Amino acid sequence: MRTLTEKTLPGIYFLAFFLLFSVLPLFLNQAILYMLGLALIFVVYCVSWDIVAGYTGQTNLGHTVFIGIGAYTTALLSTSRIPHPDMPVFVTVFLGGVVATLFGLVIGAICLRLKGYYLALVTAILPLIFIQLANIYSGIFGGYEGFSIPFSKALPGGVVGNYYIALLFTFTCLLIMYAIVNSSIGVKLRAVRDDEELAEAVGIDVVKYKLLAFCVSAFFAGIAGALSVHYKLTVGVDSFSIPLMLEIILGVIAGGLGTFYGGAVGGFAIYVARNWVFIQLASYVNTLLPFHISDEMLLYALLIVLIVLSPQGLVTRLVESIKKTRNSKNENRA
Amino acid sequence: MLAEILVLGSIIGGIWALVASGFSLVFGVARILNFAHGTYFALGAYFALVAYGAFSRIMPPETALIISALLSCLIVGIVSVAVYIFTIKPVRAYEVMVILVTLAVALLIKEILLSIFSDVSISIEPFISGCVYIAGVPVTYTRILAFAIAISVILAMDLFINRTRLGKEILAVSQDSEAAMLVGIDVERVFLVVMFLSAVLAAVAGILYAQIYAVNPMTALRVLIYAFAIVILGGLGSVRGSVIAAFIIGYMQVAVSTLFASEWAEVVAMLAIIAILVVRPQGLMGVE
Numbered sequence A: 001m002r003t004l005t006e007k008t009l010p011g012i013y014f015l016a017f018f019l020l021f022s023v024l025p026l027f028l029n030q031a032i033l034y035m036l037g038l039a040l041i042f043v044v045y046c047v048s049w050d051i052v053a054g055y056t057g058q059t060n061l062g063h064t065v066f067i068g069i070g071a072y073t074t075a076l077l078s079t080s081r082i083p084h085p086d087m088p089v090f091v092t093v094f095l096g097g098v099v100a101t102l103f104g105l106v107i108g109a110i111c112l113r114l115k116g117y118y119l120a121l122v123t124a125i126l127p128l129i130f131i132q133l134a135n136i137y138s139g140i141f142g143g144y145e146g147f148s149i150p151f152s153k154a155l156p157g158g159v160v161g162n163y164y165i166a167l168l169f170t171f172t173c174l175l176i177m178y179a180i181v182n183s184s185i186g187v188k189l190r191a192v193r194d195d196e197e198l199a200e201a202v203g204i205d206v207v208k209y210k211l212l213a214f215c216v217s218a219f220f221a222g223i224a225g226a227l228s229v230h231y232k233l234t235v236g237v238d239s240f241s242i243p244l245m246l247e248i249i250l251g252v253i254a255g256g257l258g259t260f261y262g263g264a265v266g267g268f269a270i271y272v273a274r275n276w277v278f279i280q281l282a283s284y285v286n287t288l289l290p291f292h293i294s295d296e297m298l299l300y301a302l303l304i305v306l307i308v309l310s311p312q313g314l315v316t317r318l319v320e321s322i323k324k325t326r327n328s329k330n331e332n333r334a
Numbered sequence B: 001m002l003a004e005i006l007v008l009g010s011i012i013g014g015i016w017a018l019v020a021s022g023f024s025l026v027f028g029v030a031r032i033l034n035f036a037h038g039t040y041f042a043l044g045a046y047f048a049l050v051a052y053g054a055f056s057r058i059m060p061p062e063t064a065l066i067i068s069a070l071l072s073c074l075i076v077g078i079v080s081v082a083v084y085i086f087t088i089k090p091v092r093a094y095e096v097m098v099i100l101v102t103l104a105v106a107l108l109i110k111e112i113l114l115s116i117f118s119d120v121s122i123s124i125e126p127f128i129s130g131c132v133y134i135a136g137v138p139v140t141y142t143r144i145l146a147f148a149i150a151i152s153v154i155l156a157m158d159l160f161i162n163r164t165r166l167g168k169e170i171l172a173v174s175q176d177s178e179a180a181m182l183v184g185i186d187v188e189r190v191f192l193v194v195m196f197l198s199a200v201l202a203a204v205a206g207i208l209y210a211q212i213y214a215v216n217p218m219t220a221l222r223v224l225i226y227a228f229a230i231v232i233l234g235g236l237g238s239v240r241g242s243v244i245a246a247f248i249i250g251y252m253q254v255a256v257s258t259l260f261a262s263e264w265a266e267v268v269a270m271l272a273i274i275a276i277l278v279v280r281p282q283g284l285m286g287v288e
Helices: A002-026 A030-055 A063-078 A089-112 A116-136 A158-181 A184-194 A196-201 A206-232 A242-255 A261-288 A295-309 A314-333 B002-030 B037-055 B061-091 B095-117 B141-163 B165-175 B177-182 B187-212 B219-234 B239-259 B262-279
Strands: B131-134 B137-140
Touching: A002 A030, A002 A158, A030 A063, A030 A158, A030 A184, A030 A206, A030 A242, A030 A261, A063 A089, A063 A116, A063 A206, A063 A242, A089 A116, A089 A206, A089 B262, A116 A242, A116 B095, A116 B219, A116 B262, A158 A184, A158 A206, A184 A196, A184 A206, A196 A206, A242 A261, A242 A295, A242 B095, A261 A295, A295 B061, A295 B095, B002 B037, B002 B137, B002 B141, B002 B165, B002 B187, B002 B219, B002 B239, B037 B061, B037 B095, B037 B187, B037 B219, B061 B095, B061 B187, B095 B219, B131 B141, B137 B141, B141 B165, B141 B187, B141 B239, B165 B177, B165 B187, B177 B187, B219 B239, B219 B262, B239 B262
Parallel strands: none
Antiparallel strands: B131 B137
16 A cells, blocks of 8 residues: 555656646746746756766766757757758757767766766866857857847747746656656666665666766756757856856755755755845845845855755755654654 | 967966965865865955055055055955855765855855956056066066965975974874874864965965956856866875976966967866866876
8 A cells, every 4th residue: 555655646746736837827927937937947957967966976067068058059950050951949959958968978978987076076167168168169159148049949829838838848857757767777876876886796887877877867958958948049158157057956955965856846946036036035135235235145145054054955854854753753653 | 489388387387386286285184175265366366456455545555565465365364264164164074065065155255246346357556567588578577576476385385384283283184184183183273274274375376366467256266277177187185286287287378378369278278177087087196
């Protein structure tokens, strides 16, 4: 009986959240709906990062490379900046994911040899290379500011249509990723994370599974980044940027590393906080203070406080304490 | 061309050596990868600028400049110790969190600098003016002085670490912090000293850099890239390795800037890091 509920429960949650999000357009105005659609896409960034960082234990600080590659791939294929055949939007978005996966394979291969600090250093540097290249070849990539894509390449259906596309997209991605991390592949990834040598000893091909994690992570980040371009109609180096990486990390950490739901819930909460609550808060605080406070400052301050108070993730801590009290109750009963 | 690369590369190499030796010292002693290190570089320049603006009204400019430079180094050192106590120390057991929290500190300070000074580059009044030709390359006295100061500060630090008692405690902790604790060394105090020292070195570098070139709020992250490149080349935790590597990166930076364009210097530095690590995952002269 218990296994049945454990198996069906996530499905019920998925369905409940999906239904909740699908009725939201009835109540919310367009500006908030637009932001929520981007928040849903952001959730895919977070969960896909969690596959490498949380499930496989590789400190990848360069996840935005995949997002940016996906974004620029579809953006370049939607404009006439480089010669190419005309393709429908969903094909270029998919190609964004494919190109990101190729980079995931290469970056994963580089990172195979690196551990701990060196891995963090190298992956932190990778997005900066792309930002610099985008600036050097500004004729193609539009420099720091990026470029816009034509309106004909927008997602159909206006703000509400865009929102539903983002919703469908995000829940499809989440379902696939959920299936992956809860299959035997997910178990092997966690084995690699917990003890690489032991995993090798019991016959898990560590190299293969690390690369697989990077590729899966890169693919979903790539298509999500690509979709966001058609959602926003612009692309710029901010899709590679360190602040975006930090927001992703903040989302996953706030929710709990390697827990799946943590990345999804935490990522959504952080995006909404960052792009709505903090902006409101900053404009309110600025009326009281003589100096200017930006919403970024509030974000970074929150990040510092969160990490200092609870380095292992707030929700993880909460769940653990709940489990602990439940266990002690059970023991008392026994 | 070659003379230019050698002369100008040595000067920028000296400044990078200041930055990277502090970064490496902190990692070697406390195993902290301090992403806020580049921030101390920028803060050094900004504090000196503000202090100079205030002091130059009440005293002769030369004295004001020296006092504000020294004061700035002191303040940056204190900021670094405060950042360590309030943000790094509580999470030191989680290596990834140390990276994230220091990165967040760096970005927070960058935002604060942006909101106060906006997105313009600043320079600091040089200590001396004038120019001399070395091997046909015009070199300002400021640059020569910067080189001299950088070298003397690094030599002084080397002496401090290898000759004084506190320095030997630092060495002991870097070799084995638990054993150091067992023989009665106050490890926590050593960490504080190292955080202070590394930030002061970065601040000195920032002030010298702002006299030759210019500093803006984004500099903090750019400097960090060079610091990464240098410590990876020299090996994380090896201070002498980083000093040598700093000069290599300095020459490379000037060479790339003169042969191609200055935008490429960072790309080449970053690609060099990755190339080195792919071949030797522990850095060229690195310790495990």
